[in-house]
Amino acid sequence: MSFAKFAEEKIPEISAIQDAFAVRAHAIQPNAGTGAFSALTDEQKSAELHESQTRQSKQETHEETGEAALPGKLPSENLLPERITSEKLMFENLLPENLPAFAEKIEELHRKSADSPAVFELIGTHCKIVAEMTLFVCKNYACKNCDCKSSVCRNVSDSKVSAENVNAALAFAGALAHDIGAYELVRGEGTDEDPIRYEKNYVRHGILGYNLLKNAGFDEQIALFARNHTGVGLTKKAIEAQNIPIPSDDYVPVTREQQIVMFCDKFHTKSLPPKFVTAKTAVRRCAKFSEEDAQKMSKLVEIYGEPPVEALARKYSMTII
Ligand SMILES: [Fe+2]
Numbered sequence: 001m002s003f004a005k006f007a008e009e010k011i012p013e014i015s016a017i018q019d020a021f022a023v024r025a026h027a028i029q030p031n032a033g034t035g036a037f038s039a040l041t042d043e044q045k046s047a048e049l050h051e052s053q054t055r056q057s058k059q060e061t062h063e064e065t066g067e068a069a070l071p072g073k074l075p076s077e078n079l080l081p082e083r084i085t086s087e088k089l090m091f092e093n094l095l096p097e098n099l100p101a102f103a104e105k106i107e108e109l110h111r112k113s114a115d116s117p118a119v120f121e122l123i124g125t126h127c128k129i130v131a132e133m134t135l136f137v138c139k140n141y142a143c144k145n146c147d148c149k150s151s152v153c154r155n156v157s158d159s160k161v162s163a164e165n166v167n168a169a170l171a172f173a174g175a176l177a178h179d180i181g182a183y184e185l186v187r188g189e190g191t192d193e194d195p196i197r198y199e200k201n202y203v204r205h206g207i208l209g210y211n212l213l214k215n216a217g218f219d220e221q222i223a224l225f226a227r228n229h230t231g232v233g234l235t236k237k238a239i240e241a242q243n244i245p246i247p248s249d250d251y252v253p254v255t256r257e258q259q260i261v262m263f264c265d266k267f268h269t270k271s272l273p274p275k276f277v278t279a280k281t282a283v284r285r286c287a288k289f290s291e292e293d294a295q296k297m298s299k300l301v302e303i304y305g306e307p308p309v310e311a312l313a314r315k316y317s318m319t320i321i
Pocket of ligand 1: 179
């Protein structure tokens with residue numbers, strides 16, 4: 001299925017997630033009526049979502065100045081080193097209905113970068129799988145600490161819910177783009193004579209992808225999904241300690257959306273043949289790098305939950321490790 005068709009099919013799900021976050025943002029505002037959002041027209045919802053995102057950015061700025069956190073904020077859960085609050089504003093135009101056009105553009109770059117159709121199939125399918133898991137996590141996060149069973153969370157009365165908004169459309173777009181740098185390090189036609197193989201120092205695919213996306217004219221905020229998705233976020237300290245062959249710097253997610261894509265990426269491997277990875281195995285794989293990485297991954301599983309690897313493995317006819 002083309003990336004555009006794939007994105008088109010996900011529009012209702014993404015819109016539902018955006019609505020759930022907007023309902024929450026609306027609910028925590030003074031004078032906001034419970035359930036009022038559901039009675040709005042699509043146009044009003046869009047304006048409300050816009051307004052809640054703007055509001056959230058302003059609230060985050062307040063937090064930086066040391067003012068009291070919003071009720072429902074769970075700061076101890078936040079593994080992000082910093083927040084780039086302008087991103088939400090920059091991506092107001094990346095609405096769910098605009099995703100098919102974005103997906104078409106990014107598929108073009110995937111195909112152009114691939115050495116062979118088999119390599120495109122391998123990397124492209126992985127990106128779509130990560131995008132699917134990303135939506136699961138966004139939905140889970142929207143409904144965090146609430147007990148609703150509906151596809152769109154309306155349980156706005158629970159004061160413990162996280163007030164933080166996540167741009168599910170942006171996260172989905174980022175997932176489709178995140179592994180674009182892999183093409184520079186994967187070779188082969190996928191035949192017995194010319195099998196698919198990964199080049200040495202595959203870890204470089206993050207920074208290569210960032211450069212590729214920037215050179216192709218994609219926004220910085222999309223390119224950062226590629227840059228900051230390897231491992232559980234590569235720190236400058238780890239790069240120097242482990243002699244990792246990329247320029248010494250922090251390559252750590254700096255937004256919730258980037259963190260979700262990086263997290264979901266750990267539940268599917270492009271090994272040959274590609275496989276799904278359980279949370280337990282994902283933590284074990286992180287432990288190969290460091291105990292600290294394993295702990296970070298465990299913490300992320302606690303925050304976001306395990307994506308539905310069994311259902312997806314059945315859907316894509318892949319095994320689970
Ligand atoms: Fe990936």
